[in-house]
Amino acid sequence: MISFLLILLSSLFFTGIVIRTKSITAGRKGPGIMQPMKDILRLFRKSSVYSETTSIIFRIAPSIYFVSVIMAIMVVPFGQYSGIISFEGDFVFFAYVLALGKFFNIISALDTGSSFEGMGASREALFSMLVEPAFFLLMGSLSLLTGHTSFHEIFMDFHLHSYITYAIGIMATFVLVMICMVENSRMPVDDPKTHLELTMVHEVMILDNSGFDLGLIMHAVNLKFVMYGALIANLYIGNLPIYYTIPIFLTIQLLFAIAVGILESFTARYRMSHNAQFIFTLSSVSLLIFFGALLFLGRMN
Amino acid sequence: MILLIDSFIVFILLSLLVIPFVKKTNWKGISTLFSVFVIAALSSVPAINALMGNPTEITLIGSYITHDIPLRIDALSGFFILTINFTFITGVIYGIKYMQAYSNQSANLSLHWFCYILTFSSLISVCVIQNGLVFLIAWEIMALSTFVLVIFEHNKQQTLKAGISYLIQSHVIILFLTLAFIWVYLKTNSYDFNSIRDFSLTQPVSASMALMVCFFFGFAIKAGFVPFHTWLPLAHPAAPSHISGIMSGVIIKIGIYGIFRMILLIKTDYLAFGYFILIVSVITGIYGVMLAIVQHNLKRLLAYHSIENIGIIGIGIGLGCIGMGNGNKTLAILGLLGALLHTLNHSLFKSLLFYTAGNVYQSTHTLEIDHLGGAGKQMQHTSLLFLIAALAICGFPPFNGFVSEFLIYSGLFNGLKGASLPYLSCLAISIFGLSIIGGLAMLCFTKAYGTIFLGTPRNNRFCPPKEKFSLRLIPMYIVAILIVTIGIFPKAFFNILIQPVHQFTSFMGDGLVSVRPETVSIVSKVGYTSAGFILLAGVLLLIRYKIATTMKAVTGPTWGCGYTAPTARIQYTASSFIRNYRKLAEPLLLIHKYKKDVSGTFPGTAWHETNPEDKIEENLILRPIRRLRNFLGGFSFLQNGRPQIYVLYGAVFITLIISVPLLIDLVRTLVQFLNTM
Numbered sequence: 001m002i003s004f005l006l007i008l009l010s011s012l013f014f015t016g017i018v019i020r021t022k023s024i025t026a027g028r029k030g031p032g033i034m035q036p037m038k039d040i041l042r043l044f045r046k047s048s049v050y051s052e053t054t055s056i057i058f059r060i061a062p063s064i065y066f067v068s069v070i071m072a073i074m075v076v077p078f079g080q081y082s083g084i085i086s087f088e089g090d091f092v093f094f095a096y097v098l099a100l101g102k103f104f105n106i107i108s109a110l111d112t113g114s115s116f117e118g119m120g121a122s123r124e125a126l127f128s129m130l131v132e133p134a135f136f137l138l139m140g141s142l143s144l145l146t147g148h149t150s151f152h153e154i155f156m157d158f159h160l161h162s163y164i165t166y167a168i169g170i171m172a173t174f175v176l177v178m179i180c181m182v183e184n185s186r187m188p189v190d191d192p193k194t195h196l197e198l199t200m201v202h203e204v205m206i207l208d209n210s211g212f213d214l215g216l217i218m219h220a221v222n223l224k225f226v227m228y229g230a231l232i233a234n235l236y237i238g239n240l241p242i243y244y245t246i247p248i249f250l251t252i253q254l255l256f257a258i259a260v261g262i263l264e265s266f267t268a269r270y271r272m273s274h275n276a277q278f279i280f281t282l283s284s285v286s287l288l289i290f291f292g293a294l295l296f297l298g299r300m301n
Numbered sequence: 302m303i304l305l306i307d308s309f310i311v312f313i314l315l316s317l318l319v320i321p322f323v324k325k326t327n328w329k330g331i332s333t334l335f336s337v338f339v340i341a342a343l344s345s346v347p348a349i350n351a352l353m354g355n356p357t358e359i360t361l362i363g364s365y366i367t368h369d370i371p372l373r374i375d376a377l378s379g380f381f382i383l384t385i386n387f388t389f390i391t392g393v394i395y396g397i398k399y400m401q402a403y404s405n406q407s408a409n410l411s412l413h414w415f416c417y418i419l420t421f422s423s424l425i426s427v428c429v430i431q432n433g434l435v436f437l438i439a440w441e442i443m444a445l446s447t448f449v450l451v452i453f454e455h456n457k458q459q460t461l462k463a464g465i466s467y468l469i470q471s472h473v474i475i476l477f478l479t480l481a482f483i484w485v486y487l488k489t490n491s492y493d494f495n496s497i498r499d500f501s502l503t504q505p506v507s508a509s510m511a512l513m514v515c516f517f518f519g520f521a522i523k524a525g526f527v528p529f530h531t532w533l534p535l536a537h538p539a540a541p542s543h544i545s546g547i548m549s550g551v552i553i554k555i556g557i558y559g560i561f562r563m564i565l566l567i568k569t570d571y572l573a574f575g576y577f578i579l580i581v582s583v584i585t586g587i588y589g590v591m592l593a594i595v596q597h598n599l600k601r602l603l604a605y606h607s608i609e610n611i612g613i614i615g616i617g618i619g620l621g622c623i624g625m626g627n628g629n630k631t632l633a634i635l636g637l638l639g640a641l642l643h644t645l646n647h648s649l650f651k652s653l654l655f656y657t658a659g660n661v662y663q664s665t666h667t668l669e670i671d672h673l674g675g676a677g678k679q680m681q682h683t684s685l686l687f688l689i690a691a692l693a694i695c696g697f698p699p700f701n702g703f704v705s706e707f708l709i710y711s712g713l714f715n716g717l718k719g720a721s722l723p724y725l726s727c728l729a730i731s732i733f734g735l736s737i738i739g740g741l742a743m744l745c746f747t748k749a750y751g752t753i754f755l756g757t758p759r760n761n762r763f764c765p766p767k768e769k770f771s772l773r774l775i776p777m778y779i780v781a782i783l784i785v786t787i788g789i790f791p792k793a794f795f796n797i798l799i800q801p802v803h804q805f806t807s808f809m810g811d812g813l814v815s816v817r818p819e820t821v822s823i824v825s826k827v828g829y830t831s832a833g834f835i836l837l838a839g840v841l842l843l844i845r846y847k848i849a850t851t852m853k854a855v856t857g858p859t860w861g862c863g864y865t866a867p868t869a870r871i872q873y874t875a876s877s878f879i880r881n882y883r884k885l886a887e888p889l890l891l892i893h894k895y896k897k898d899v900s901g902t903f904p905g906t907a908w909h910e911t912n913p914e915d916k917i918e919e920n921l922i923l924r925p926i927r928r929l930r931n932f933l934g935g936f937s938f939l940q941n942g943r944p945q946i947y948v949l950y951g952a953v954f955i956t957l958i959i960s961v962p963l964l965i966d967l968v969r970t971l972v973q974f975l976n977t978m
Contacts, residue, residue, distance in 0.1 A: 047852035051859040053757050055677050057688075063845050067838040071830070085833075087826040088819070089711045093698060096706075096739070097834065100697040103743055110751030110873065113675070114859045118751075118873020125747050126881050129740030136736035140729060144717040207860050212848055276885050283733070290729055294722070 003078030006246070007230050010253045011222040012037050014229070017254065021261025036222070043215035051208050053113040061108030062213035062220075068101025069220045069227070075151060076230050078249070080239040082152035090150050091139045095132065098183070101220075102128050109205040120204035123272070127189060127201070130279040131182050137286035138175050141168070145293040151234070159238025164296050169235045171289050176235075177259070178282050180228035184221055187264040189275045229256040302347070302359055306372065309343045312336065313422045320418070321411045326404040330397035333414040337393045337421060341386035344425045348386075351379035352800050363432065368492055370432045376800035377565065378428040380641065381551075381558045383797070385428070388550040388648050389421045391776035395656050396543035398773035402663060403453075413453055413541075419446040420552070427555055431494035433482035437475060444471035447552060451540040463532075463539035470522055470532040477519030481512055494566055501567040509569040516563045517578070524556030526615065527585040530608045531918040534592075537604035538668070542659025545600060546652035549607040554644055557614055564622060565804060572626030579619030579727055583734035586612025588917070590741040591886055594748065594879050595913040599658050599668045602749060603651065606694060609738060610647045613709065614640045616731055620712045621805065623724070630809050635712030635820065637802045642794070643705035646787065650693040650702060653780045657687040660773070661753065664765035670752050670875045672763045677754035680768040682777075684754040689781045691746040693788070696739055699831030701787035707827055710735065711820075744882060752875040759869055789832045792825040876911060883911070891916040 016033035023030025050058070074084040075094045083090075102124065109121035143149050145168065146157035158165055182189050185202030192203050206217050233252040237245045270278055316336030323329045347357045356375040363370040374382070396417070400410060423443035430436045448471070452464035482492065488504065489496040501509035522529040533553070537545045560578075564571075589608030596602040617640025624633025660683040661676060662668050677684035693700035713732050717725065758764040787794055861867045883892065896909040939950075 044848075048849070048854045050854055050856050052856050053675075053859050055684075055755065057677070057755060060842060063841045064838050067834065067841050070837060071834050085826075085830050087823045087830075089707060089714060089823065092707055092710045092714075093703075093827065093830060095736075096696060096703055097698055099695070099739065099743055100692065103692065103695065103697065103747060106743075106747040107751050107755060110747070110878075111755040112859045113756035113869070113872045114861065114867070115871045115873055116862055118878060121747065121751070122873065122878045122881060125744045125878075126885075129737070129744050129882075132736045132740040133733045136732050137729065140714060140717060140732045143714050144725070147718055149711065149714040207862070211852070211854075212845055273881075273884070276881065287729070294725065 001084055002081050002242075003076050003230060004073055004084055006078065006249055007073050007076065007223065007226045010229070010250065011219070011226040014225050014253065014257050015222050017257035018225075018261045018264070021258050022265050025262065025265040036218070040215045040218050040222075043210075043218065044212055046211040048211035048213060050210075051112050051114075054108075054111045054208070057104075058108045058111040058208070059213070061104040061111075062209060062216045064104045065101040066216040066220045068097050068104075069223050071097045073223060073227050073230075076227060077152040077155060077234060078230070079234070079237045079242070079245040080156065081242075082150075086150055086152045088149045090152075094151070095135055099128065099132070105205060105217075108209075112208045114207065116204050117207055120201050123190075123201045123275075124185070124205060126276060127182055127185075127279055130276055131179050131282065134175060134279075134282035134286045135179055137283060137290055138172055141286065141290040141293045142172065144290065145296065151231075155234040156239055158235065164292075168289055168292050168296070171285060171292070172235055173232050175282055175285050175289070176228055176232050177256070180225060181260075181263075182279055182282075183228070184224055186260065187267055188270055188278065191264075191269045194269075225257075225260070226253060229253045232256065302357060305343060305346065306359065306361075309340065309422075312339055312343070313418060316340075316418055317415055320414050323411075326407050326410050327397075327401070329407075329410050329414050330393070330400055333417055334393045334397060336418055337389055340418070340422060340425070341390055344382050345386055347374045348379035348382040350374075351376050352383070352797055354800055363435070367432060367434045370430065370435050371493055371495075372429050373431045373494075374429055376804055377558070377561055380645075380797060380801045381428045381554070382425055384554065384645055384648050385421070385424050385551045388547050388652050389417075389424075391652060391656075391780055392543045392547040392550075393417065394776040395546070395659070395773050396541070398771060399541060399543050399659055399663065409453065412449060416446040416449040420450060420547075424551065424555060428558060433485065433492040433494070435492075436494075437478060437482065440478065441475060443552075443555070444468070444475070447471075447544075447548065450544045451536050451548075453541050453544070454539070457539075460539040463535035467532045467536040470529075474519045474522045477515055477522075481515040481519065484512060484515070494562075497563075497566045498568065501569055506570055509567050510573065513563060513567050513569050513574055514577075516567075517560060520556040520559035520563070521581075522556070523559065524553050524615075525585075525608045525611050526581055527588045527608065527612075528917045528921050530585070530589070530611075531915065531922055533608060534596075534601050534604040534915065537607070537655075538598055538600035542600075542655050542662065545603070545658070546655035549604065549655060550648035550652035553607060553611065554648060557611070557618075557640075557644055560618060564618070564625075570626065571622045575619050575622030575624075575626050576723075576727055577619075578615055578622060579731060582612045582615025582619055583731055584612075585609070585615060586738045587734055587741075588612075590738050590745060591890065592913065592915060594741060594745045595883055595886075595890060595892060595911070597670055597875070597911075597913070599661065599670055599749065599753065600655070602670070602745065603654050603658060606654075606742070606745070607647075607651060609742065610643065610651065610694070613706065613735070613738065614643045614647070616735060617641075617643060617705075617709045617712070620709065620716065620731075623716070623727075624712075625805065625809070627724075628809065629716065630806060631820075632712055632716045633806050633809070634802055635708050635715060637805055638795075638798055638820075639705050639708035639712060641798050641801055642708060642787075642791075643702075645794070646693070646701040646705050646784075649780050649784050649787075650690040650700075653686060653690040653777055653784070654694065656773070656777050656780075657683050657690065660768075661765070664768065665763045667763050670749060672760045673753045674759040674869065674872065675755065675757040676765050679765045680754075682768055682770065682774050686774075686777050686781055687754065688750060689784060691750050693784050695742045695746055698827070699785065699788045699834050701784045701791075703831070704788060704791040704824065704827060706735070706739070708824070711823070744879065748875050748878045752878065756872045757869045759872065759874070789828050789835075790825075791828045792821060795821055795824065876909075889916070891919055 013033055015036040020030055020033055072094050075090045077083045106121040106125050109117040142154050146154050148154045148157055190201040194200055209217055233249045237248050320329055320332055323332055351374045359372045361370040420443055423439050426439040427443060430439055448464055448468045451467055452460055454460045485497050485500045486492055488500050525533040537549060586609050589605050589612055593602050593605035617636045620636025621633050624636055693702040696702040696706040713728055716728050891914040893912040897907050899907040
């Protein structure tokens with residue numbers, strides 16, 4: 001429960017901090033931290049414009065996408081407190097429910113019959129397909145290391161090992177950050193601020209969404225960022241008492257947001273045709289973690 | 302019990318006799334429905350009994366050649382019989398409506414429904430009969446009657462070609478199975494399945510392993526494991542949709558049944574066999590879905606997905622075998638549970654997908670994905686059903702596919718507690734494989750659903766008429782409801798699975814408690830979570846609906862990024878949707894590409910065409926056949942059409958057949974004479 005509330009809370013500020021960081025590094029004045037949230041609230045109050053081509057899928061898809069993210073967040077634990085939903089193998093549910101949301105997102109983009117949105121949908125489907133093994137191999141290695149198969153137990157036990165776990169933790173952080181960037185279609189694979197539809201992924205998929213639906217999609221992105229941030233935080237907080245963990249959690253979210261801002265300010269987007277190769281390397285990093293865990297457990301015989 | 306079997310046989314014969322003489326073509330289907338119902342009811346009684354823990358065993362007195370014919374209905378047979386019954390019932394209801402389009406072909410329909418019952422009863426018999434020789438006869442009846450079902454539209458050359466490919470490969474299966482049964486017979490002098498167990502206990506491990514592999518090859522062709530899958534993508538598109546549904550739903554599963562049965566009977570090195578089947582299955586799964594994505598024909602796409610799902614089932618079986626081999630009971634149970642449940646699940650959503658494909662075909666007269674578009678607005682029922690089945694086959698919660706994939710994943714992650722490096726690498730490969738299969742399946746079904754049902758029609762020739770509710774939708778909705786029910790209340794279906802799994806794991810001790818109570822509670826938690834998802838989505842949609850009603854929505858054209866004259870042809874097609882993927886996967890696949898670019902000042906029509914071929918089929922089957930044909934072509938001078946030469950062949954043949962034995966006799970006499978000297 002506590003993780004759920006903290007994630008909801010942090011999601012209000014996350015994108016604002018990212019944008020503020022980007023404006024500071026660019027030397028602009030920039031909007032306030034609450035501006036993205038204000039935009040979303042404004043969208044919630046607006047009426048929609050629907051394309052004549054669309055069917056019911058287009059109208060229900062944003063809600064299902066949003067709920068899928070909410071369900072995934074419910075699984076995320078917080079230190080010694082498990083998530084609202086917790087069972088052995090809950091990370092399988094986590095990954096699949098997110099994929100379900102993405103499925104609806106993709107078919108809603110195809111529902112508009114636009115050539116641009118189809119392009120974005122095609123890329124989204126391909127990239128998320130390539131990310132999936134990286135996530136599962138990462139969770140596999142963590143579960144190999146700890147001998148548990150649920151988020152809560154893995155993170156609780158993960159903390160108890162020696163310094164090597166921190167090395168693995170850092171690699172896992174890298175993989176999670178990258179998965180997060182790919183899932184949200186952010187900088188190394190996609191530039192949300194580009195003004196050419198041909199080069200976008202996520203932004204071009206939601207060209208036709210408006211009003212309440214667009215607000216849901218925008219906030220789902222915020223939530224997804226914080227959700228991965230929470231997973232990263234869980235790698236480090238372990239079973240410390242709650243008056244330490246909450247500040248650590250918030251600090252990690254803040255650092256994560258600033259890091260995303262800096263990453264987006266100083267890196268260039270990869271060539272679209274090479275993105276697939278880049279994403280696939282994440283699986284090899286995950287594999288590296290897997291063999292790291294094997295080494296640590298002395299099972300390389 | 303004998304009475305039950307007698308009535309079963311008498312009823313089958315009776316309905317086979319009646320169908321050709323039914324005058325009205327409509328009534329042929331309805332009488333088939335009636336007899337399928339009765340056969341299903343008769344066979345369900347012992348099947349349900351077996352699943353409740355009371356297996357049936359009867360020995361019929363056979364002839365001098367066959368010896369006694371034991372009929373055994375244990376939990377495993379019971380499970381498969383129930384799955385077969387359900388799929389055949391939905392198939393026949395759907396088929397009655399589907400076949401109305403062909404109601405002028407009375408004789409052809411008689412043959413079709415005749416073979417439908419024959420296939421149905423022979424499938425049940427295959428699950429029950431435990432005498433090698435009679436089993437092969439039942440298997441042959443099944444193979445031949447399915448062949449007739451597949452070639453219903455035998456006036457099309459493509460259909461005949463697919464049918465013959467199926468027929469040939471079916472007989473390769475029989476070759477393998479016959480070899481295996483004869484081997485067992487030579488060693489034990491009995492055709493009884495139990496003698497296979499005796500064989501494996503008395504012979505060395507290498508012999509039982511070889512026997513296992515021989516059986517596996519046979520059954521793997523039926524199930525469609527790579528590289529034995531090549532008949533599948535040919536036969537499924539050629540058959541009528543309800544036949545594709547039952548073929549993919551249960552007929553290929555009889556191969557899975559065979560593999561399960563042999564694992565139960567042959568006591569061999571389970572660990573080695575488990576590794577073997579695991580690797581084959583991962584390759585099968587990935588290869589199947591990789592080829593499915595690039596297909597242009599909807600039914601061919603679904604056929605390749607069957608191969609993928611066989612791979613997933615195989616991963617479950619492999620994990621089960623590894624668990625049985627190294628004494629890890631949790632792994633064995635999770636793997637086998639996942640495999641069995643996925644067998645049931647796949648029979649549900651795949652038959653549903655084929656039925657929807659049939660609807661699409663009959664209302665648009667094409668299965669080319671790229672020609673279709675916007676069918677969802679006209680065919681709302683079909684669109685909804687296809688979406689449910691597509692989500693289920695991708696393994697998303699809250700549908701049944703998720704539960705079985707979840708069990709297999711649980712098995713994989715639980716298995717990571719093991720020790721040795723090859724074992725762990727195997728598991729890592731399987732995790733990688735299973736997750737990428739999931740991602741690829743999503744790519745494939747967003748393509749299929751998005752292109753066929755969403756957007757606007759790409760070609761007005763293939764625009765379907767408005768769909769009305771008809772009888773054919775009823776079995777489809779029943780299947781869809783079952784798909785959701787398994788997704789939300791998986792616990793209820795566990796009771797069906799506990800007995801079959803217990804058969805495999807009982808030798809590992811612990812008495813009747815075969816499934817850990819924790820596993821059951823986890824799976825029911827998965828169900829509740831899925832239900833929670835539906836609830837939450839419902840609440841949000843309600844809120845959205847309330848808000849939407851207070852504000853006036855505007856409709857307009859799709860935003861064309863400044864381009865103001867969009868046409869239907871501007872839409873992303875299925876081929877362009879997967880273009881990025883195709884570029885990536887091209888080195889692994891065999892895609893023939895032809896195109897004419899736009900060039901010059903006054904460009905003509907530009908076009909682009911891709912023909913996805915099956916690399917394994919090309920290298921393993923087509924190329925050797927071409928070589929063989931070239932080789933045999935060298936002897937074509939013998940067939941020169943001149944009667945004099947043919948008479949000469951006859952004369953030479955007769956001379957040889959008389960002179961050779963004489964010659965041999967002569968030599969023998971000579972040798973004897975010399976010896977006596």
